[in-house]
Amino acid sequence: MAPEVAPKIAFEAVSRDFAAPDGSRFTALDRFSLAVADGEFVTVVGPSGCGKSTAMAIAAGLTPPSGGRVLVDGRAVRGPGPDRGVIFQQYALFPWLTVRRNVEFGLEIAGRPRAERRAVADHFIDLVGLTPFAEALPKTLSGGMKQRCAIARAYAVNPAILLMDEPFGALDALTRVGLQDQLLDTWSRERRTVMFITHDVEEAVYLASRVVVMAARPGRLHSVIAVDLPYPRTEEMRLSSHFAALRNRVWRAVYHPDRPEEAPTC
Numbered sequence: 001m002a003p004e005v006a007p008k009i010a011f012e013a014v015s016r017d018f019a020a021p022d023g024s025r026f027t028a029l030d031r032f033s034l035a036v037a038d039g040e041f042v043t044v045v046g047p048s049g050c051g052k053s054t055a056m057a058i059a060a061g062l063t064p065p066s067g068g069r070v071l072v073d074g075r076a077v078r079g080p081g082p083d084r085g086v087i088f089q090q091y092a093l094f095p096w097l098t099v100r101r102n103v104e105f106g107l108e109i110a111g112r113p114r115a116e117r118r119a120v121a122d123h124f125i126d127l128v129g130l131t132p133f134a135e136a137l138p139k140t141l142s143g144g145m146k147q148r149c150a151i152a153r154a155y156a157v158n159p160a161i162l163l164m165d166e167p168f169g170a171l172d173a174l175t176r177v178g179l180q181d182q183l184l185d186t187w188s189r190e191r192r193t194v195m196f197i198t199h200d201v202e203e204a205v206y207l208a209s210r211v212v213v214m215a216a217r218p219g220r221l222h223s224v225i226a227v228d229l230p231y232p233r234t235e236e237m238r239l240s241s242h243f244a245a246l247r248n249r250v251w252r253a254v255y256h257p258d259r260p261e262e263a264p265t266c
């Protein structure tokens, strides 16, 4: 029998309560359990308020759970750490720093020597296609370029895990599709473990090897849908009937969570 491989990230019955405006408590996340393998790319979809960001914030160590725990490499998360890079929808770049200095920032904090910082930053700036803009300030970049800069900055500190909360949510459809391919390309070369929240069902299927569907009231795991398409993903796959069937399956799980699953049509 093959030995059990420990998951990279394990959510173990993670719950989170918050105080409602009237002073009562409500459950934003109810006993959420999920194991993510090392090097895996999972996406998380679900209706607004189902606890996606809460689950991710707990894994990032930005907020504690009310119950259960998150393990990274078998150790309980007690706060943020350099093993987990977080990318939000708002690019959170330093406006007074150039693209290069933004990407170097985390390495500077880590006390890495100047020449190394420069080499690492240039590698990731190149990987996201921003080399011609290395000396540009964020205000001169488009939304897609800012997000690519944020991705390069997250990769530069070499986190084993990338936690991405709707990173492409504010972008137009065309830019989004380009960034999806770029992200997958970077992922296939660097092989980090990625957990990626999105509202876009098509994006969820295109990127992931498994789509985690959550349901609301209370926020909880609904189902996990395996995407049996090989990498690299291509436009041909995106336009295939198999892709459409997968997308429809995820769509039904998100928008009709109480309906029993229908038989696949193809």
Ligand SMILES: Nc1ncnc2c1ncn2[C@@H]1O[C@H](COP(=O)(O)OP(=O)(O)OP(=O)(O)O)[C@@H](O)[C@H]1O
Binding pocket: 018, 019, 028, 046, 047, 048, 049, 050, 051, 052, 053, 054, 055, 219
């Ligand atoms: N700090 C907080 N204090 C009180 N309530 C909170 C807090 N953070 C989140 N919530 C509530 O917890 C629930 C889950 O929020 P969360 O942001 O995790 O959902 P989500 O699935 O990421 O939503 P969206 O898709 O709209 O971003 C929501 O009802 C939200 O209002």
